[in-house]
Amino acid sequence: MSSHTKHGKKIVSHGGNGGSGGTHRTSEFLRYLRFLRVRSNRLNHTLNFRIRYHAWRAGAVLVLLAFAAGRPAASQVPEPEFNDSHFHLTNYVQEGTDIHDFLRIMGTRVGRSTLFGIPLQQMWSYQNSGDDAPTYYLHTDAPLYYYSFTDAYIAQVYRSLTPAEQARFDPMITGFNPSDMYAAAHIRRVLMTFPGVFSGIGEFSIHKEFVSSKIPGEVASLTNPALDSILAFAGRVGLVVILHNDIDVPFAKEGAEPEYLAQMKALLRRHPGTTIIWAHMGLGRVVHPVQASSVEAVGEWNPNQATIVEGILADPSLRHVYFDISWDEVAKYLLSTPEITRRSAAVINRFPDRFLFGTDVVAPRDSAQYYAVFDQYRPLWSALSPQASLAVRRGNYERLFDAARRRVREWEARARQAAGR
Secondary structure, three states, rough: OOEEEOOOOOEEOOOOOOOOOHHHHHHHHHHHHHHHHHHHHHHHHHHHHHHHHHHHHHHHHHHHHHHHOOOOOHHHHHOOOOOOOOOOOOOOOOOEHHHHHHHHHHOEEEEEEEEEEEEEEOOOOHHOOOOOOOOOOOOOOOOOOEEOOHHHHHHHHHOOOHHHHOOOOOEEEEOOOOOOOOHHHHHHHHHHHHOOOOEEEEEEEEOOOOOHHHHOOOOOOOHHHHHHHHHHHHHOOOEEEEEEOOOOOOOOOOOOOOOOOOHHHHHHOOOOOOOEOOOOOOOOOOOOOOOOOOOOOOOOOOOOHHHHHHHHOOHHOOOOEEEEEEHHHHHHOOOOOOOHHHHHHHHHHHOOEEEEEOEEEOOOOHHHHHHHOOOOOOOHHHHOHHHHHHHHHHHHHHHHHHHHHHHHHHHHHHHHHHHHO
């Protein structure tokens, strides 16, 4: 390196590659390499982070897609085929299906269901049947008696469910004697003891083939003031009533007016503010559709029976009355011939808001037993208009029981407040 003076300033000049000037350039180059290495490390860190982030995001998307594939979207969940307006969880000896097993049987085919037991217990009389324990009222001549504990059992079963599961059921009170003037007090007591549970009363029976005669004591009657007090209380509270009353006596005379028709219509007219479902349209195992003459085949849904039903449906004073078409015995009548099915469908299409489907299955063992009645009705579903079919299978149930839930809960709140609870 050499120096010289120019304008009084010392100027330093760098030599060639072999001189000290080369050393300076080498140090500059090393500093540049260190700069590149630091920048590269930072760049690699940034790239690695971005790669890991995008890989995580892609993995999360794959997991969500896999999860979505494993469970259908809300729009893909099938609509239920029906709501069951008539279902017995227990049988005549108070045994039945576990409620959680029944939920599995319901699956997605059933939206909602009533929930009740049997208000009568079949007595096991050793003198009558020995070691052969009866489970049905036709299995023995021993008497039946009213079994009030059924209401507490149904309430406890209902309360064992989650809120989402409870929303699928409408429990009913049945454990009362309809010839007892204290029956309405029993219903009130059950509501106060188990608030938030029950939506209605029934199925309970007045005149029922083979059953009424097996109950000791006073015979239930359509003219008994005890029954009027029950229906009046149900109307005040908002409880739906499911009432079984045969329209006629077994093996009735052809051409005669049904034995209990006039009394039944009079009873219904006395309670216009009560929602009443006439179970099985008044029919039974041997109480066939009303025969106008001996020319018609026994058991057919003939014009006389249709005229009776249509007359009730068309009567403005009976607009609070509904019919359920539950029970396989009723299905046999309505489906006995293609013409009878067509005639039945015509009546329902004319009054689609007044009929409800129910299975009337008692303590089902499996889904095959439970769905048999609904599947038996396939010809009727096909014969109905789409609107009528939907109303009978689902819509009418939801309308009646949604209103009952609301009204009963409101009554319970007022009653408990008045009682200081």
